[in-house]
Amino acid sequence: MSFCAIDFGTSNSAVAVPGGANSGAAMRLVELEAGYGTLPTAVFFNADEGGKPSFGRSAITHYVDGFDGRLMRSLKSLLGSSLIESTTDIGNGSAMRYIDVIGTFLRHLRQHALRDTGGELRQVVMGRPVFFVDDDPGADAAAQRSLEQSARDVGFTDVQFQFEPIAAAFDYESRLDHEQQVLVIDIGGGTSDFSLVRVGPARAQRLERKDDVLAHHGVHVAGTDFDRRIELATLLRELGYKSLGPDGKEVPNRIYFDLATWHLINTIYTPKRVAELSLMGHLYAEQGYHRRLMRTVEDRLGHALVGLAEDAKIAVADGGQTRIDLSLIERALDIAFSEEGLKAAVEDEIGRIVDAARHTASLGGLRPEQVDALYFTGGSTGLRCLSGALAAAFPNAKPVFGDRLASVALGLGIHARRVFA
Numbered sequence: 355m356s357f358c359a360i361d362f363g364t365s366n367s368a369v370a371v372p373g374g375a376n377s378g379a380a381m382r383l384v385e386l387e388a389g390y391g392t393l394p395t396a397v398f399f400n401a402d403e404g405g406k407p408s409f410g411r412s413a414i415t416h417y418v419d420g421f422d423g424r425l426m427r428s429l430k431s432l433l434g435s436s437l438i439e440s441t442t443d444i445g446n447g448s449a450m451r452y453i454d455v456i457g458t459f460l461r462h463l464r465q466h467a468l469r470d471t472g473g474e475l476r477q478v479v480m481g482r483p484v485f486f487v488d489d490d491p492g493a494d495a496a497a498q499r500s501l502e503q504s505a506r507d508v509g510f511t512d513v514q515f516q517f518e519p520i521a522a523a524f525d526y527e528s529r530l531d532h533e534q535q536v537l538v539i540d541i542g543g544g545t546s547d548f549s550l551v552r553v554g555p556a557r558a559q560r561l562e563r564k565d566d567v568l569a570h571h572g573v574h575v576a577g578t579d580f581d582r583r584i585e586l587a588t589l590l591r592e593l594g595y596k597s598l599g600p601d602g603k604e605v606p607n608r609i610y611f612d613l614a615t616w617h618l619i620n621t622i623y624t625p626k627r628v629a630e631l632s633l634m635g636h637l638y639a640e641q642g643y644h645r646r647l648m649r650t651v652e653d654r655l656g657h658a659l660v661g662l663a664e665d666a667k668i669a670v671a672d673g674g675q676t677r678i679d680l681s682l683i684e685r686a687l688d689i690a691f692s693e694e695g696l697k698a699a700v701e702d703e704i705g706r707i708v709d710a711a712r713h714t715a716s717l718g719g720l721r722p723e724q725v726d727a728l729y730f731t732g733g734s735t736g737l738r739c740l741s742g743a744l745a746a747a748f749p750n751a752k753p754v755f756g757d758r759l760a761s762v763a764l765g766l767g768i769h770a771r772r773v774f775a
Contacts (some may be wrong), residue, residue, distance in 0.1 A: 357477035357774040358384075358467050359766035361518070362460065362501070364430045365543035366392045366733070368760060369467045370767030380768030383760055384470045386448040386463070388410055392759045396427045397459055399444035418657045427617075428544060429456050434497030434635050453500055461508040474489075474543070477512040478505055478769055479770040481762055484549055484570035514773055519549030519565045519570070521765030524733045525555040526701075526754050528768075534726035535568070537751065538714060540649060540762070541734040546707045547572040548714035550725070561773060569718030573710040577664075577734040578616065580700045585663035587699040588691055592680060593594045594643030594648060605637050614663075619656035627653065648682050655682060666691045671737045679750075697739045704740055707749075708747050715748070727752040731761040 359370040359381070362657045368386040368391055383391030387410055398413035399405045401422040408416055417425040424445035432438050432452045441449040450458075467475055486497035498515060519538040526536065533554030540547045552570040557566055586595060595610040609631060612618040621627065628651055638644040650656065662678055669676035675692035697704075715725055728744060728751045735741055736758055746755050757764065 355666045356474045357770050359479040359770040360477050361481045361763035364428050367395045368392045368763035370763045371471050381764050384467045386466050399424045402447040405446040428576045437703050441652050464508050473543050477774045478510045479514045479766050481766050482515045482517040484567050516769045518762050522761045523553050523729050524765035524768045527558050536727045536729050537725050538729045541576050541732040543577040545572050545574050548711050550718035569714050571714040575703050575706050579703050581663045582614045583699045589659050593647045594683045595737040597635045599638050613656050670696050704743050708743050722748045723750045725751045732759050
């Protein structure tokens with residue numbers, strides 16, 4: 355069959371294709387990197403190789419390793435903005451339109467799908483958020499047109515769209531024998547998005563589902579914010595964050611916030627910044643903290659620390675505890691971390707997410723107790739403290755957990771089969 359579905363996400367993307375006669379599945383994910391059915395939505399233009407692009411985890415690795423070039427992430431957020439037709443330097447003295455950067459990424463996805471299926475893949479269902487741009491119907495329509503044109507430019511001739519929250523709930527909808535009002539909770543790396551949708555066996559037969567989205571809301575709080583809070587609350591305390599100087603005052607904290615903010619870490623490694631930090635030793639009452647900080651900066655360990663914070667979050671997500679090994683900074687240095695520590699670190703962020711979920715229900719005219727089910731998708735919904743807080747806010751709703759990384763892509767695939775097959 356010559357169709358596929360693409361979940362072009364802010365943080366991660368995926369492609370679904372027909373499962374095949376012997377697969378036992380209606381749709382399946384294409385392997386986009388070795389062992390992975392999802393790909394971080396990232397492109398790195400390597401100036402050392404004439405602007406050659408790399409994608410996903412490879413793109414991020416090249417950036418972290420210090421290759422000269424331009425890393426671009428969160429490409430989806432450009433859709434509907436005034437930047438989309440503008441050009442940007444890609445790091446080798448040449449420029450590219452932002453819309454063509456998106457096309458470069460979509461072409462990479464399609465090429466993998468072509469190699470996987472051996473088909474022509476002229477038809478595609480693309481996912482789209484309920485709103486690309488809030489409170490601006492003109493910009494929202496322009497965003498969809500831009501994405502459709504990019505899909506056509508890379509070789510698709512028939513481009514259809516489906517709302518991502520509806521797609522995420524398709525699997526749950528297929529198991530229902532009556533209509534329900536479901537709050538789809540999609541919490542990824544950068545944003546937490548909520549959609550109140552109507553699902554049911556009769557509605558499943560409709561191809562146009564816009565009227566089934568009763569309300570939509572979101573906040574820019576999600577997984578990377580959790581990682582940042584965890585790093586500040588644990589790892590960076592061992593490097594002097596919140597420590598005191600000889601005068602009893604806290605040491606300057608800007609360096610620690612930069613170390614915990616992914617896209618700012620490389621700015622710390624400039625010779626000028628390193629020299630400034632090396633002169634700050636007198637501000638620390640405990641000189642060991644300053645030595646650890648300088649080791650981190652001089653050996654460019656900032657991104658490794660972010661990775662340790664994320665790994666610790668995952669290790670205690672379902673309860674229990676772990677130890678964070680910091681021997682890369684100092685021999686035998688490690689710290690304990692537990693689910694209680696996770697809760698304490700991200701308490702404020704969880705509160706904002708729960709408030710946004712409640713507000714979504716109110717926008718749809720429902721009280722929390724009137725919501726029938728919570729459908730969880732997105733990588734960060736694996737945190738028990740987060741999903742538990744959301745479940746407690748909607749006492750009569752059944753918690754339903756989809757595939758955290760694949761629900762949207764596979765749901766779009768189900769819709770593609772209905773439309774094209």
